[in-house]
Amino acid sequence: MQSRRAELFYWAAILFSNTLGTALGDFLAGDSGLGFGGGALLIGGALAVVVALYYFTSISRVLLFWLAFVLTRPFGATFGDLLTKPVERSGLGFGTQGS
Incomplete structure (x- = not known):
């Protein structure tokens, strides 16, 4: 049953x-000085901590789910930029379209 609060x-x-x-994700990649790779590693590390908390603690699974859910957006933004941005902008230069 769904509730208005939920x-x-x-x-x-x-x-x-x-x-x-x-x-x-944009802040980590640009203004923080981490670059796309550093931002992706930082958020990926935070996601790894959430996974470890899931397996090795009794912290609420609902809370851990929402933490992971929120962290996937900056991870996707920084990792996607790492893959697609040109090398001169600290990306890998794969672009956004296949050839």
């Missing part, structure tokens, strides 16, 4: 992860 929480999480997650 639905509001879900949409708040979507809004938070999409808006602030992308902004965090």
Whole structure:
């Protein structure tokens, strides 16, 4: 059974992860000095910590799910930029279209 509270929480999480997650990924890649690779490694490391917490602690699985859910957006933004941005901008230069 769905409740208004659960639905509001879900949409708040979507809004938070999409808006602030992308902004965090951009900040890590640009303004923090980490670059695309460093930002992806940092967020990937945070995701690895969430996975470790899942397997080795009794922290709420719901909380861990939402932490992982929110972290996937900045990870996708930084890792995607790492793959697609030109080498001179610290990317790998694969581009956004296949040849």
